[in-house]
Every structure is written in C-alpha cells, then in structure tokens.
Amino acid sequence: MQFDRKDLGNEQLVQFYRSLLLPRMIEEKMLVLLRQGRISKWFSGIGQEAIAVGATLALQPEEWIMPLHRNLGVFTTRNMPLSKLFKQWQGSQDGYSNGRERSFHFGNNPHHICGMISHLGPQLAIADGVSLAAKLRNEQKVSLAFTGEGGTSEGDFHEALNTAAVWDLPVIFLIENNGYGLSTPVSEQYRCENLVDRARGYGMEGVQIDGNNILTVYDTIKGVREYCIREQKPYLIECMTFRMRGHEEASGTKYVPPHLFEEWEKKDPVKNFEQWLVAEQIIPEDRIARIKENIREYIEVELAMAQESSPIRVDSNKELSDVYAPVPETDVPDVSLVDDENKNELRLIDAVKEGLDQSMQQHPNLVIMGQDIAEYGGAFKITEGFVEKYGKSRVRNTPICESAIIGTALGLSLEGYKSVVEMQFADFVSVAFNQIVNNLAKIHYRWGHSADVVVRMPTGGGVGAGPFHSQSNEAWFTHTPGLKVVYPSTPEDAKGLLIAAINDPNPVMFFEHKALYRSVSGAVPDVYYETPIGKARKVQEGKDISIITYGSGVHWAKQYAAANPAISIDILDLRTLLPLDYEAIRESVSATGKILILHEDTLTGGIGGEISAWISEHCFQQLDAPVLRCASLDTPVPFSIDLENNFLAKSRLDECVQQLLDY
Structure with missing residues (x-):
C-alpha cells in the first residue's frame, strides 16, 4: 500500500x-x-x-x-x-x-x-x-x-x-x-x-x-x-x-x-x-x-x-411526553381572540393559500417544496404567484421523488429551517411513507431533534378521479406516534390550522379535501392567527343523536341535519385526528347517548374504529345504543360517478341514522 x-x-x-x-x-x-x-x-x-x-x-x-x-x-x-x-x-x-x-x-x-x-x-x-x-x-x-x-x-x-x-x-x-x-x-x-x-x-x-x-x-x-x-x-x-x-x-x-x-x-x-x-x-x-x-x-x-450509570428509570409519562417536541409559546392570537371585524369571504382553497402566504411572510426560514408548485402554481394553483413574491430558492419545484423531498425537509429541519411539502395528491404519499413514519415521526423520541415539517395532503373523493387520486389515507398516519394529523373542514379552520401546523416544531400531516377547495366558503379573518391543534369544534348542538366527523363528513352531516329538522343532531368536527380531543368526544356522548361516527375513509381500519373503542371503554355508562360507524365501502375508490357515489359513506348516512334512532 x-x-x-x-x-x-x-x-x-x-x-x-x-x-x-x-x-x-x-x-x-x-x-x-x-x-x-x-x-x-x-x-x-x-x-x-x-x-x-x-x-x-x-x-x-x-x-x-x-x-x-x-x-x-x-x-x-x-x-x-x-x-x-x-x-x-x-x-x-x-x-x-x-x-x-x-x-x-x-x-x-x-x-x-x-x-x-x-x-x-x-x-x-x-x-x-x-x-x-x-x-x-x-x-x-x-x-x-x-x-x-x-x-x-x-x-x-x-x-x-x-x-x-x-x-x-x-x-x-x-x-x-x-x-x-x-x-x-x-x-x-x-x-x-x-x-x-x-x-x-x-x-x-x-x-x-x-x-x-x-x-x-x-x-x-x-x-x-x-x-x-x-x-x-x-x-x-x-x-x-x-x-x-x-x-x-x-x-x-x-x-x-x-x-x-x-x-x-x-x-x-x-x-x-x-x-x-x-x-x-x-x-x-x-x-x-x-x-x-x-x-x-x-x-x-x-x-x-x-459502568457507574444508574439503572433504567421507567417513567411512562416521560416516555409519552418525549414523543413530541414542546410547542413554544407564541404571541400569535388564537382564532377565538380574533375580532369578527375584518373578515373576508373565502373559499377553502383561498384560505389555505392565505395561511401559507402569511406564514412565508412570518418565517423567512420557511421553504415550500413540491411538484409543479413554482411557476405553474401547483396542481390546484394554491402557490400561484409565490415564485414572484418569494423567489425560487424558497418556492422549489421538485423532481418526482416524494421520498427524497421528505428527507430533504428533515435535513432542513436539522439546520433550523421550516418546510412545507406539497404532495400533489395525498395518494402519492405512499412512496414517501418510510421517511414520514420512520424518520420524521421518530426522530424527537430517538435523539431529541424535532422535524419541523408540514406535509400538505390534497385528499378525498367526490370528484370522479378514480383509485389513485381520491383515497382517504389519513388513518395510515394516526397510528404513528410522533406525527400530528390535521384535517380542517372550513376555510377559517384551514387557514388557522395551517398556520398552527407551520408554527408547530413537530411533523404535521395536513389534509385538505379537494372537493371542498372551491365548493365551501366562509368568513375568514384577514389577520395572522392560529386555530389550536388538538381541539375539536362543536358545529351544532343536539339531543337525539351525535355525529362525530371531520372533513367532508362535516358538510354531509350539516346537509342531513338541515334536511331532517325533526331530528336534533349534535355535530362535532374533530379537526385534528392525532391527537384526538377526547374531552370534546366525551361531551358529545353525554349530550345524546347515541353516537354515529362518520368518515369518508373506508370502514376497516378507519379512525372511527379507534374512537368507537375509546367511547366504549370510557363512556359506556352514558351510551343508550351501540356506537355505530358510517364509512365508505372497503373497496378502492371507483372512477364512475355512480359507483363513487355508492362507495362514499354519504350514501349510507340516512340508513345509519335511522338505525341509531330506532335502537
């Protein structure tokens, strides 16, 4: 040599x-x-x-x-x-x-x-x-x-x-x-x-x-x-x-x-x-x-x-608390503290854009990445105009390589940057699954470094997009300690929760329903504010049955309640699926004693099973009927509109409500 x-x-x-x-x-x-x-x-x-x-x-x-x-x-x-x-x-x-x-x-x-x-x-x-x-x-x-x-x-x-x-x-x-x-x-x-x-x-x-x-x-x-x-x-x-x-x-x-x-x-x-x-x-x-x-x-x-090291001290509370990085105190106002004045009527898609835009202004260390998000503005045009405003160094088109971009986001986090990664469709996240559930989710528990990453997930059916552009895959991630899973249903929540997700040092899977982007509008404060992660929203109070839901299910429940005024329906919008707001769930159970869990995701393995189990374990004495689930069929999402309508949970909502009322 x-x-x-x-x-x-x-x-x-x-x-x-x-x-x-x-x-x-x-x-x-x-x-x-x-x-x-x-x-x-x-x-x-x-x-x-x-x-x-x-x-x-x-x-x-x-x-x-x-x-x-x-x-x-x-x-x-x-x-x-x-x-x-x-x-x-x-x-x-x-x-x-x-x-x-x-x-x-x-x-x-x-x-x-x-x-x-x-x-x-x-x-x-x-x-x-x-x-x-x-x-x-x-x-x-x-x-x-x-x-x-x-x-x-x-x-x-x-x-x-x-x-x-x-x-x-x-x-x-x-x-x-x-x-x-x-x-x-x-x-x-x-x-x-x-x-x-x-x-x-x-x-x-x-x-x-x-x-x-x-x-x-x-x-x-x-x-x-x-x-x-x-x-x-x-x-x-x-x-x-x-x-x-x-x-x-x-x-x-x-x-x-x-x-x-x-x-x-x-x-x-x-x-x-x-x-x-x-x-x-x-x-x-x-x-x-x-x-x-x-x-x-x-x-x-x-x-x-x-060898002088002391024996392992087992502390379940510490183990649980170390899964997530502490969320620092900020002076960002909670949405409940924002005046009703200076609100604009926005579609959900516009609220997401405004939340992302204001976050880019608030955080000079925020980088957004995704396929076609720069000059093209993204598949849904949410980032249109961002390149001109913030430059290509912070608004980055990516190759078609979801895994590498999630890994890149984690690398940015090691150096104190925040990042938002847009999955062009939530379905495509499967090729980045390992990076999310094994790298992002576990890093803080393993050696104390946070993964300051938000993954935006355009999700859901109802638009005739077929099996690979319509999946509801939020339940994949609710089983993973270290992640937070957020799913707004209104424009106000979409903006506030996105800002909160970006401010949170933990990895957040942020689901945005494609069918709601341009079909749902509402008053949205024009200021920079947060909607707290982990807190459910009472949509309306009722005394006959409770519908616990999120995303498109919130609008299905509201439409059903409006069409059936004789039924007093309590509607709870979870907004966050990990962590769940168990206190709000308990209150909804107490209000009616009859619970229907509604979600667009398929039945088997959906978040409804977890919520149902928790209610049975912790609220059994308050129940007047078995907890029912109303979910989509256990099939891939079909392309045909007729088949898709039959697939979606909405088609079985009346049947489930009547079954619960008749118990």
Missing part, C-alpha cells in the same frame, strides 16, 4: 494514526463485551476504519455527517465522550438516546451527526436538506452521507442523488463498497462494472478510491469538499474496502470465501499505515507501543465510568 503524505506534518500524521487506531481498539474491546453479554449486538467496522476516520478528518466540525452501522470512526473522530458512547451501546438511560436506541441509531446536534435508521437509504436525502440550508445561507459547507454498496439498490439512493444534482447541492455521497450486503455478494446486487459509474447518469463527478488508505481517503475528500463548495455541485465517491467480521456478530462470515480474508488482511488499514509510519521514521516503534497503551488505559477508564 502506497501512502502519499503530501504536505502533512509528522505530528499530524501521528494524530491520524491515533484517530485510526482508536476505533479499532474500541471495537476489539466491544467484541469482548459482547462475548461477556454486556452488550447485545455489535456491527463491526474492523477493516474499513480508514473511510470513516479519513472522511471525518477532511470535514469541518460543523459540517453534518450521516453515518451508518460501521462508522464508529465518525463518532470518535468527532471527539464524542467515549464513556457516553459506552452507555449508549449498553442501552443505558444516560446514553445519547436515553436507552431508546441501540448501537449507532442515534444522532447528536452539537457534533453534527445525524442518527441513522435501519432502512439505510433515507440518510442520503437528509444530506440534501442540510446542504440546501447551507446554500440558502450562502455558507461554505458540505454535508456527507454514507451508504453501502447494497444501499445503492434502494430507490432513495437514486432520488437523493438526482435531487442533489438537479438542485446543485454541495453533498458528498460516499459508498463503502465492502463486497457484501449482509451475505449477498456484489455479483448479485448490481450489473454495472463500478458503482461510481452511476455518477455520470446524474450529471455529477465521481471517483473510485482505495478505502483502506487513510491518506487517500483524507486527501480525496478534502479535495472533493473544496470542489463541492467551489462549484456548488454534488460528488460521488466509491471507497473499495472489506469488512473482516460479519454483517453483525451473530451472522458470522461462513458465506465469505477464505481467500478473501487472506487478501484483505494484507490490506489492513491500521497495520499498513502503522508499518509505513515506522518505515518512514515518522514514529518509532516504542512510541507506537506507548500510544496503544495510552488508548487501552483510556478505554478502560471510560468503560469504568460508563
């Missing part, structure tokens, strides 16, 4: 050696602890330390890194306290994730390290968002995201690289090609000769290097960093390496031909660099022995400190 020191001084080379040796010796200790049962799992990076260490040395401390399983060298080179890392790996409550995560599934804001999730690919798009933030601030920074050769097969790899290329983002994408995705060899993973060849397909530069040579890694990434900042473009690096242990220790290495271990043992990144330092008389052998002894003592001292 040839090492080119270039302009590196002797002491800097010695420091590189220490940085390279430290994660190797920690790993050797971790394998002992694993055999002793003091940790439960370990993903070893032995044999490929030069990549993580060299990459981290080449970056500035405030530049974000998105590491994966085998990148211990990132954490140690960023000088994270080893005792706290030990606590993390032992599952201690004093670790970085309070015992909620294992190994390297955690991040840390002060050290600019973003915690991985097991799905691997989503890390890449987060780097896009971080670099977009730097670009918006005109900062001379890059971000660096790791992936393995197996991860390059994921759609997130394509989406992240394509987005970075199209938006000219200074991102370094680094592939650790160690030959195996768990047990699957590269011959069964891709057919291109080299993964770096894919760079050309995205219109970016790329290079393949020896990932076991720390000076090559350091020099390459240092130069690539300068290129990315100077040219404001991304770059792909393929580091050839090999892991000398299993994917994780339990999986073993029987699938690897023995000769590969023999070949790669000769390329050991630590031993080769050490031998070169001695041969070049940069460091004498006795000093190497002292360095190793010092590191060994350091590891033992830090481990002893970690």
Whole structure:
C-alpha cells in the first residue's frame, strides 16, 4: 500500500494514526463485551476504519455527517465522550438516546451527526436538506452521507442523488463498497462494472478510491469538499474496502470465501499505515507501543465510568411526553381572540393559500417544496404567484421523488429551517411513507431533534378521479406516534390550522379535501392567527343523536341535519385526528347517548374504529345504543360517478341514522 503524505506534518500524521487506531481498539474491546453479554449486538467496522476516520478528518466540525452501522470512526473522530458512547451501546438511560436506541441509531446536534435508521437509504436525502440550508445561507459547507454498496439498490439512493444534482447541492455521497450486503455478494446486487459509474447518469463527478488508505481517503475528500463548495455541485465517491467480521456478530462470515480474508488482511488499514509510519521514521516503534497503551488505559477508564450509570428509570409519562417536541409559546392570537371585524369571504382553497402566504411572510426560514408548485402554481394553483413574491430558492419545484423531498425537509429541519411539502395528491404519499413514519415521526423520541415539517395532503373523493387520486389515507398516519394529523373542514379552520401546523416544531400531516377547495366558503379573518391543534369544534348542538366527523363528513352531516329538522343532531368536527380531543368526544356522548361516527375513509381500519373503542371503554355508562360507524365501502375508490357515489359513506348516512334512532 502506497501512502502519499503530501504536505502533512509528522505530528499530524501521528494524530491520524491515533484517530485510526482508536476505533479499532474500541471495537476489539466491544467484541469482548459482547462475548461477556454486556452488550447485545455489535456491527463491526474492523477493516474499513480508514473511510470513516479519513472522511471525518477532511470535514469541518460543523459540517453534518450521516453515518451508518460501521462508522464508529465518525463518532470518535468527532471527539464524542467515549464513556457516553459506552452507555449508549449498553442501552443505558444516560446514553445519547436515553436507552431508546441501540448501537449507532442515534444522532447528536452539537457534533453534527445525524442518527441513522435501519432502512439505510433515507440518510442520503437528509444530506440534501442540510446542504440546501447551507446554500440558502450562502455558507461554505458540505454535508456527507454514507451508504453501502447494497444501499445503492434502494430507490432513495437514486432520488437523493438526482435531487442533489438537479438542485446543485454541495453533498458528498460516499459508498463503502465492502463486497457484501449482509451475505449477498456484489455479483448479485448490481450489473454495472463500478458503482461510481452511476455518477455520470446524474450529471455529477465521481471517483473510485482505495478505502483502506487513510491518506487517500483524507486527501480525496478534502479535495472533493473544496470542489463541492467551489462549484456548488454534488460528488460521488466509491471507497473499495472489506469488512473482516460479519454483517453483525451473530451472522458470522461462513458465506465469505477464505481467500478473501487472506487478501484483505494484507490490506489492513491500521497495520499498513502503522508499518509505513515506522518505515518512514515518522514514529518509532516504542512510541507506537506507548500510544496503544495510552488508548487501552483510556478505554478502560471510560468503560469504568460508563459502568457507574444508574439503572433504567421507567417513567411512562416521560416516555409519552418525549414523543413530541414542546410547542413554544407564541404571541400569535388564537382564532377565538380574533375580532369578527375584518373578515373576508373565502373559499377553502383561498384560505389555505392565505395561511401559507402569511406564514412565508412570518418565517423567512420557511421553504415550500413540491411538484409543479413554482411557476405553474401547483396542481390546484394554491402557490400561484409565490415564485414572484418569494423567489425560487424558497418556492422549489421538485423532481418526482416524494421520498427524497421528505428527507430533504428533515435535513432542513436539522439546520433550523421550516418546510412545507406539497404532495400533489395525498395518494402519492405512499412512496414517501418510510421517511414520514420512520424518520420524521421518530426522530424527537430517538435523539431529541424535532422535524419541523408540514406535509400538505390534497385528499378525498367526490370528484370522479378514480383509485389513485381520491383515497382517504389519513388513518395510515394516526397510528404513528410522533406525527400530528390535521384535517380542517372550513376555510377559517384551514387557514388557522395551517398556520398552527407551520408554527408547530413537530411533523404535521395536513389534509385538505379537494372537493371542498372551491365548493365551501366562509368568513375568514384577514389577520395572522392560529386555530389550536388538538381541539375539536362543536358545529351544532343536539339531543337525539351525535355525529362525530371531520372533513367532508362535516358538510354531509350539516346537509342531513338541515334536511331532517325533526331530528336534533349534535355535530362535532374533530379537526385534528392525532391527537384526538377526547374531552370534546366525551361531551358529545353525554349530550345524546347515541353516537354515529362518520368518515369518508373506508370502514376497516378507519379512525372511527379507534374512537368507537375509546367511547366504549370510557363512556359506556352514558351510551343508550351501540356506537355505530358510517364509512365508505372497503373497496378502492371507483372512477364512475355512480359507483363513487355508492362507495362514499354519504350514501349510507340516512340508513345509519335511522338505525341509531330506532335502537
């Protein structure tokens, strides 16, 4: 192995050696602890330390890194306290994730390290968002995201690289090609000769290097960093390496031909660099022995400190409260405090636009993203005129890559930006599902960082749009702790709830019914105000039956009540589906004792089942009849208007009401 020191001084080379040796010796200790049962799992990076260490040395401390399983060298080179890392790996409550995560599934804001999730690919798009933030601030920074050769097969790899290329983002994408995705060899993973060849397909530069040579890694990434900042473009690096242990220790290495271990043992990144330092008389052998002894003592001292950690203190209230970031106090008026004067008659679509517009004025750090939202104004023209008003840096057309854009939004959040992502249709959110339910929703609980992202979801049927443009998929997200799910039915609530969602530091799924956009109008205050998330709205009071609903169901219920004045109907508009306003639900049950839950979503698995169960558990004595649900058919949404009318819950509303009255 040839090492080119270039302009590196002797002491800097010695420091590189220490940085390279430290994660190797920690790993050797971790394998002992694993055999002793003091940790439960370990993903070893032995044999490929030069990549993580060299990459981290080449970056500035405030530049974000998105590491994966085998990148211990990132954490140690960023000088994270080893005792706290030990606590993390032992599952201690004093670790970085309070015992909620294992190994390297955690991040840390002060050290600019973003915690991985097991799905691997989503890390890449987060780097896009971080670099977009730097670009918006005109900062001379890059971000660096790791992936393995197996991860390059994921759609997130394509989406992240394509987005970075199209938006000219200074991102370094680094592939650790160690030959195996768990047990699957590269011959069964891709057919291109080299993964770096894919760079050309995205219109970016790329290079393949020896990932076991720390000076090559350091020099390459240092130069690539300068290129990315100077040219404001991304770059792909393929580091050839090999892991000398299993994917994780339990999986073993029987699938690897023995000769590969023999070949790669000769390329050991630590031993080769050490031998070169001695041969070049940069460091004498006795000093190497002292360095190793010092590191060994350091590891033992830090481990002893970690063992002093107190036992896990189980506190359900704290666990629940840490799912969401606290919502800061603001001076934004609640809608109930806004005078009735200065209200304008607006359609729901106009109210959404006004709320978004006023939020863009209120928050200079707010970026909106989505397909065709710039000059075209979006599929529903809500953002029409925004480019002229706020510029293309804040009103961003995206490629058709929903997953990458949600990941980018999370990356923006790491750097203190707010973002609103428009799904062209709520149906399309399925291809971003992983980013939403595993990355956005869990990040605050996992390591304390908020995901300040609103996902706008044009939803619902009634317009003859068929199975892929009409779904009501809000229930997909009400099962996910960490998300908030909002669904207004009136223009006033649409504006106020959107403003509240943008002000909330937590991820909010904001549903907007397409059929209500231009068919529903109402008085809307022209000032900047909030409608509180988590509070239901009493539409009208009644004493015969209660209809608990939201979205289009509110208008169906009102129309039914108007057409049947002999029935005294209590109507509750939930407005927020996560969290639910249980007190308002209880009050509606108390008012009538007969409850009908109405929603456009299909019956099975809809939010109505959850509400019904809660009422049965908590309000049973107040019931005068079983809780009934009126929902759409358990079929995809049909295209034919006749079939769609039959599909929608509205067609069964009278039947359900009569059944409840007759009980």
